[in-house]
Structures are given as C-alpha cells and as structure tokens.
Amino acid sequence: MHRELKKMELKPLSPRRYHWLALLLALLLSHLASAELTITTDRQTIAADESLQMVLRYDGQVLSGEPELGVLLRDWEIISNNRNQQYSWVNGESISYTEWQLTLMPRTTGTLLIPSVRFKNDISNALEIEVVASRAASSVAQTIFAESSVDIAEVYPQQQIIFTARLYSASRLSDLALTELNIDNAIIERINENQYQKSIGGRAYSVVEVQYALFPSQVGELVIPPLRFSGYEVSGRSSFFNRGNRIIRTTESQTVVVKPLPSGQQPTRWIPAQQLQLEQQWSQPPEQLTLGEPITRTIILRARGLTGAQLPPLPSADNNGYKSYPDQPKITESIDRTSVVGQRIESVAIVPQQNGELLLPAITVEWWDTAADQARQTTLPATRINVIAPAPTRPALPPTAEQRPPQTPSALTPAERSVTAEVVAERPADRWLQLSLVANALLLALLCALLISQRQRRRSTASQSHHSATTDDSATEQQLWRQIEQQAANQALAPLCETIVAWARQLSNEQITSLTQLAERVASSDPQLEEQLRTLEQAAYSNGADVAPLDTRLLLGALKKNRRKVMQLVHLQPKEIALPPLYEST
Structure with missing residues (x-):
C-alpha cells in the first residue's frame, strides 16, 4: 500500500500573536x-x-x-x-x-x-x-489652612495652659490625621476635639479643632512645636484607587513664658488652680459616737486647672482622743468644659479612745488663684463629736403585773374555788355544758403553760445576746472560745474583736466593752497580750493601710495562757467565793 505524503507548509502568524511578539521585543x-x-x-x-x-x-x-x-x-x-x-x-x-x-x-x-x-x-x-513664609490664617484666598493659639502668654510652673490647633477647609477632606504633640518639660492632656462651621470673608469653612492642656514643669520658655494636619482633598475624580490630592498643613509654633514661683511659696505645697474645693463625707452621722466603735471619714479635694496627680496629700493632725487608720488615696481627673479637674479622695477610719467631747481640728489648704494671681486658703471647719460609753448590760427584771400569765383554776385559793363552785352550781345542770367547760379549762391551762415556756426561752436568749457579765455557764465560755479559734483561723478580724470582748467579759465578770479597754487593763500584767490586742485592732479597722503584721497564733497563745490561769482558779476555789478579776484595774 502506498501512502501519500502531505507537503508541509509554514503558516503566517496571526495578528494577535504578532502583537504579543512585538510587545515582548519592545520590552x-x-x-x-x-x-x-x-x-x-x-x-x-x-x-x-x-x-x-x-x-x-x-x-x-x-x-x-x-x-x-x-x-x-x-x-x-x-x-x-x-x-x-x-x-x-x-x-x-x-x-x-x-x-x-x-x-x-x-x-x-x-x-x-x-x-x-x-x-x-x-x-x-x-x-x-x-x-x-506661611500666609496669614485670615487670608480668604486660601482654600485650606491651619493655625494654633494658646489661652495665656505667661504662667507659673504646673499652671494649666490650653493649646488649640485648628484646620480650616473650604473643600471636602477625607482621611484626616494629626501628628502627636510631644514636649519634654511638660505634662500633656488631650482634652477636646470638635468640628464646626465658620464664615471668613463671606466664605464658608469647615473647622477641625483639637485642644490640649499643658502643665510646664520648669521655669523658662516653653516652646510648643508645630502640629501637622494631613488628608486628601475630595474631588469629582476621586475613587478607591485615587483618593484625591494629598494636602498637608502645619500650624505655627507657640512660646509661653514660665515665671518663677511667687515670693514665699514653697514648691512642695504649691497648688496653682482656677478653683479649689474641700468637702467631707461620713459613713454614719458623726454627732454622737460610742467608745471603741469605728467611723469612716472621707475628705475630697477638688481643683480646676490641675490633674489629680498634682494635688498634694492633705495635712493631718494627731489627737490623743482617737486613733486613725488612713486608707490609700484615690486620684482621679475629669474634663469640665475646657479644663482639667483633678480630684484626690482620702479616707480614714477613726476609733474614739475616751468619753466626752472629741474635737477633729479644721483642715486648711493653701493654694494660688491663677485667675486673680493671688494666694488663697480653703478651710474645712473643725468637727465636734460627743463620745459616749457603751450602754451597760442590765440584769433581767421580774415580770410586772401586766406581764404575768393569767391564773389557772389550780392556782385559786380555797375561798375563790368555793365561790366559783357556787356560781357553777347556780347554773342549770346540763351534762354537755359541763363537759364543754372542762374541755375549755384544760385547753386554757395548756395555752398558759405554752406562754410561760416561751417567755422563759426568750429571757434566756436575750440574756445570752447581751453578754451577761454575771453568768457562770461554762458551756457559754467554751462556745465563745471555739468561736475565737475559728475566727482566728479564718482571719475574720472584725468579728474576732467582738468575740474576744464578749469572752473576756464572761471569764472575768467585768464590764469590758471594747478591745481598747481590754488592752489597757492587761497592759501592766501581760504586755505581750496588750501588744497583740492593739495589733488586732489596727488590722481590723485599718481599711488597707500599712500596719504591723498580725500573727493569730501568738494572739491565741496569749489568750490561752490567761484562760488557763482563770480556769485553774475555778477548780481550786469554792463556788461561793468570788473569783479575782482576770485583768488588773487601771
């Protein structure tokens, strides 16, 4: 079989392939x-x-x-x-x-x-x-321009300066940004950002305004560097890939003179402010307090034109009539219109140590009025508190005539019973009536017995709740001692103080009303126990302030030694002989 061979021919390039080949050659x-x-x-x-x-x-x-x-x-x-x-x-x-x-x-x-x-x-x-040079901001020929200003040209150290940067634009802008303000020798707080419309020379401008509060820290010249606004000018041809013409405008720098402190002013107590206020709050009405019971006093120092960190601690005064346990101060700040308002809150727990009138002295803060440029004083008046002794424990009184239960038929005298029998005999002898009377009499007797039993239980509960000083119930003393051990193990310090006072009252038959009174009584006979009791009181009412550490094991050991001493006397002496007091009287 003969196969016919086809003659191969070279085909010309297509226009599309020719285009790509020319492109590659051009590259x-x-x-x-x-x-x-x-x-x-x-x-x-x-x-x-x-x-x-x-x-x-x-x-x-x-x-x-x-x-x-x-x-x-x-x-x-x-x-x-x-x-x-x-x-x-x-x-x-x-x-x-x-x-x-x-x-x-x-x-x-x-x-x-x-x-x-x-x-x-x-x-x-x-x-x-x-x-x-930069054109004047008032020039209406500019479509977009920036400016800056300060509210005061001369200040004292730590005095507030309001610095304002503005961007004016007669066209639409997008993706606006502003560089950060950095000054080495000043505290900087950004306090406000606002947008509004303004007409200049008959031309409408959109204004972006940013304000800062500055607090210089040293004498000399405070140079505020320029700030830079940047963004894109929106036009009809703007798109996702073309945001428009990029614009950048820079504010001018500002210089403020920082003067030395006025004559007689100390840097440690220097408070330059526009306004200053002092106020106080109490955890309960302070007009009358009970000896040994704590009360919390909160003092608020508020200054307009200063940050909270710039406010110094309040002055304190010692007094022998009370002990104070300060808490950690709370420092905050806020923005009031166009100014920083600093606040310092100090709380202290006060425990009266003696009866009578307690005087908390006035608190005076000296500050410099920057608006009037003169020294001023703000005073919190003194507070007078009447301290009373705890109410003594009263013994249970016998019930009055009104409180006595009604007499049952069994309690009547023979004459009364005879009169009652005559009255009953005069009534018609009805069997069902007699049965009803007997049932009612039995029911009345049962109710009277229940009332008498309930009154006895209430008097027993009230006697235990008021910590009777004359009780000799050993079970009650043991129960209080177990509570002391449990509360010490759980570090429940405030309840532990109350339980120790109740236990000492039970054990010593003395009118002990507070932990402070107990510590004073044992001062001469057991200095170690006195130290432990005062440390416990400080730890219970300090509200987080720095106090000496409390070791509850040492406290329990000192209490157990005194408990053992009294319990030995109980077993050695006859019951009719009164025991000597646990703690020496002062």
Missing part, C-alpha cells in the same frame, strides 16, 4: 536602550506650611532597585513615596515608564534646591523651589 529593547530620568513638581513657589508634589520619572520598566532619594533630606522631609509602573501601545509604538510620586515638606524658607537624583547609570535634572 527587551527598552532595557537595552538608554533610559531618561526626569524630575517635575506641581508648583515652583509654595508656603512654608504647604506640601510639594514631586514626580521622578524613569523611561523604562524597573524590575529591581530604588533611586537614591537621600539627597533630598537636607532641605526636605519626605512625607510619602509611591511607585507606579505604566506600559501602553500607541500607534504601533510602545510607551513604558516608572514613576516615583513623592510628597515633600520644606524644612525652612527661601530658595530650596531639589538636587539631581541618581538611579543606576542615569542622573536626573535639578529644580529650584521658592518657599515663602
């Missing part, structure tokens, strides 16, 4: 050809607070490497740098280039040079830019 030739590097800007004259758009164009595709842009940093600050590559085919010719789009801010005024930039083997051209 190869573009790398071999000498590329051109040029610099262009959007303007030749700008203000010192305006940005400049610079484009560095390289006629070719860049696969790697970056131009040497460090030469710009002498007179310019590079805010942003974006690279863009383009390739197109027009009228049979390929156009390929790479652009670096830079946003520059001038570092000074005058004629500034944008020097030649080197990339690979190419060197760009150089340009001169004229930078003039």
Whole structure:
C-alpha cells in the first residue's frame, strides 16, 4: 500500500500573536536602550506650611532597585513615596515608564534646591523651589489652612495652659490625621476635639479643632512645636484607587513664658488652680459616737486647672482622743468644659479612745488663684463629736403585773374555788355544758403553760445576746472560745474583736466593752497580750493601710495562757467565793 505524503507548509502568524511578539521585543529593547530620568513638581513657589508634589520619572520598566532619594533630606522631609509602573501601545509604538510620586515638606524658607537624583547609570535634572513664609490664617484666598493659639502668654510652673490647633477647609477632606504633640518639660492632656462651621470673608469653612492642656514643669520658655494636619482633598475624580490630592498643613509654633514661683511659696505645697474645693463625707452621722466603735471619714479635694496627680496629700493632725487608720488615696481627673479637674479622695477610719467631747481640728489648704494671681486658703471647719460609753448590760427584771400569765383554776385559793363552785352550781345542770367547760379549762391551762415556756426561752436568749457579765455557764465560755479559734483561723478580724470582748467579759465578770479597754487593763500584767490586742485592732479597722503584721497564733497563745490561769482558779476555789478579776484595774 502506498501512502501519500502531505507537503508541509509554514503558516503566517496571526495578528494577535504578532502583537504579543512585538510587545515582548519592545520590552527587551527598552532595557537595552538608554533610559531618561526626569524630575517635575506641581508648583515652583509654595508656603512654608504647604506640601510639594514631586514626580521622578524613569523611561523604562524597573524590575529591581530604588533611586537614591537621600539627597533630598537636607532641605526636605519626605512625607510619602509611591511607585507606579505604566506600559501602553500607541500607534504601533510602545510607551513604558516608572514613576516615583513623592510628597515633600520644606524644612525652612527661601530658595530650596531639589538636587539631581541618581538611579543606576542615569542622573536626573535639578529644580529650584521658592518657599515663602506661611500666609496669614485670615487670608480668604486660601482654600485650606491651619493655625494654633494658646489661652495665656505667661504662667507659673504646673499652671494649666490650653493649646488649640485648628484646620480650616473650604473643600471636602477625607482621611484626616494629626501628628502627636510631644514636649519634654511638660505634662500633656488631650482634652477636646470638635468640628464646626465658620464664615471668613463671606466664605464658608469647615473647622477641625483639637485642644490640649499643658502643665510646664520648669521655669523658662516653653516652646510648643508645630502640629501637622494631613488628608486628601475630595474631588469629582476621586475613587478607591485615587483618593484625591494629598494636602498637608502645619500650624505655627507657640512660646509661653514660665515665671518663677511667687515670693514665699514653697514648691512642695504649691497648688496653682482656677478653683479649689474641700468637702467631707461620713459613713454614719458623726454627732454622737460610742467608745471603741469605728467611723469612716472621707475628705475630697477638688481643683480646676490641675490633674489629680498634682494635688498634694492633705495635712493631718494627731489627737490623743482617737486613733486613725488612713486608707490609700484615690486620684482621679475629669474634663469640665475646657479644663482639667483633678480630684484626690482620702479616707480614714477613726476609733474614739475616751468619753466626752472629741474635737477633729479644721483642715486648711493653701493654694494660688491663677485667675486673680493671688494666694488663697480653703478651710474645712473643725468637727465636734460627743463620745459616749457603751450602754451597760442590765440584769433581767421580774415580770410586772401586766406581764404575768393569767391564773389557772389550780392556782385559786380555797375561798375563790368555793365561790366559783357556787356560781357553777347556780347554773342549770346540763351534762354537755359541763363537759364543754372542762374541755375549755384544760385547753386554757395548756395555752398558759405554752406562754410561760416561751417567755422563759426568750429571757434566756436575750440574756445570752447581751453578754451577761454575771453568768457562770461554762458551756457559754467554751462556745465563745471555739468561736475565737475559728475566727482566728479564718482571719475574720472584725468579728474576732467582738468575740474576744464578749469572752473576756464572761471569764472575768467585768464590764469590758471594747478591745481598747481590754488592752489597757492587761497592759501592766501581760504586755505581750496588750501588744497583740492593739495589733488586732489596727488590722481590723485599718481599711488597707500599712500596719504591723498580725500573727493569730501568738494572739491565741496569749489568750490561752490567761484562760488557763482563770480556769485553774475555778477548780481550786469554792463556788461561793468570788473569783479575782482576770485583768488588773487601771
């Protein structure tokens, strides 16, 4: 069989393949050809607070490497740098280039040079830019401008300064941002941010306003550096890929003179404020207190124009009539309209130590009125408190005539019973009536017995709750001792104080009403127990203040030694002989 061989022919390229082949050839030739590097800007004259758009164009595709842009940093600050590559085919010719789009801010005024930039083997051209001083903020010719201001030109150390930065714009802006304010020798608090509309020269502006509270820490000049607003100006051609023209506006710097302290003022007690207030609060009405019972006093110091951390501790005064256990101060601050308001809260637990009138002295705070520029004083008046002794424990009284239960028939005298029998005999002898009377009499007797039993239980419970000083019930003493051991193990210090007082009263038959009184009675006979009792009292009522550590094991040991001493006397002496007191009287 003969096979017919087909003659192979070379087919011409299709237009589409020819296009891609030409494109590949153009790319190869573009790398071999000498590329051109040029610099262009959007303007030749700008203000010192305006940005400049610079484009560095390289006629070719860049696969790697970056131009040497460090030469710009002498007179310019590079805010942003974006690279863009383009390739197109027009009228049979390929156009390929790479652009670096830079946003520059001038570092000074005058004629500034944008020097030649080197990339690979190419060197760009150089340009001169004229930078003039910032235009006045009141100029209506500007579409977008920024300004700053301070509310006072001279201050004392730690006195509040309100610094305000504003951005005015007659066009729509997006993605606004503001640089942070940093000052080495001052405390800075950002207190407010606001937006509003304002008309200048008949032109409507949208204003973005940011306020700061500054507190200088040293004498001299406080220089507030410029702040920079940045964003994008929205236009009809803005899109997701093109946010619009980038704008940057910078506020002017401000200088405030910080004066030395006035004559006679001490740095440790220096409080420069616009207003200062003192107030107090009590955990309960303070007009009358019971000896040994704690009460909490809270004093609030509030100053307008200072932070809470700038407020010093309140003055304190010692008094022999009471003991005080201060808590940790609470320091806060808030914003009142356009000012910082600092607050310092100090709480102290007060325990009266003697009967009679207790005087808490007045508290005076000296401060400097920055509005009137003069020294002032704010005083919290003295407080007088009447301290009374605890109510003594009263013995149980016999019931009065009104409280006695009604007499049952069995309690009647023979004469009364005879009269009653005669009255009953005079009534009709009805069997069912007699049975009913008997049943009612039995029911009445049962009710009377229940009432008498209930009254006895109530008197027993009331006697135990009032800690009777004359009881000799050993079971009650043992129960109190077990409570002391359990509360000491659980570190329940406040209940432990009350239980120890009740136990000592049971054991010694003395009118002991507080832990302070108990500690004073044992001071001469058992100094170790006195120390442990006072440490317990401080730990129970200190509210977190620094006090000596309490070892409950030492406390229990000292109490157990005295308990053992009294219990031995109980077994050795006859019951009718009164025991000597547990603690020596003072």
